[in-house]
Amino acid sequence: MFYQRPDSAGPKESFYVISPTSSPDTLRQALSLAYGESGHVRKHRTLFLVGRTRVHLDKVERLGNFLELEVILAEGEPIEAGVSVAHELMEKLSVSPYQLVEEAYVDLLAQMPDKAIRRMPS
Template identity: 40%
Template structure:
């Protein structure tokens, strides 16, 4: 295990009425959302998941995370590193590790207190809500789960719409 990883409670759900969720999130957050185009390339690893996230401006992030594939809110331990040349890094990682797949999405990011609220339009899959409750050192996973469940209730997301895996898992099932 690693020392002092960043932690969040993450939950994903399918969205049936995007406009209604966008309106609820805007009302809740009372700030302008940020729209971000992202391409995530996942690499083969023995443990956890490693992805290179590329942005339109030519920068990126290398992200390693460990998270169970279970229904409902789940603890994710992660570490990120900013990347100024994602194209060459991707080539090196592909040669060294091989890839598991690519996820392309347009993400609308809003923030509410310690939670990042994403409304994602994933190419080939559709529309999703993702909550990331960023935990402070003094908080337990149970604290984050309580926050996530409260936000799901406020946004009107039923338990039947929750996902257990990642977008890549869903794409690989197609």
């Protein structure tokens, strides 16, 4: 899956391409060898549909729990329509703007300090 969106708070337009494969491990290895690997995210996602909005409940290893709203727009529909739907649902779910996260999970993980193993002197 290729995924692109700006790092900014609030509703934003996303672009993605999904390419089904019967061999995900081989594809991951080939792409990593060709382009490198920028990070690795381990998550468990639960998906709900609310009207035309995909509500993602994500449990991300080392980061915690997140909620993501993805409003599906009709062909040619203005982005503002999706932003309006997202704001409505945020209000119903009591999600305030200060709770929004700008970065992708992989970027948040990259900002975390590595957990080094420290040994006490004997």
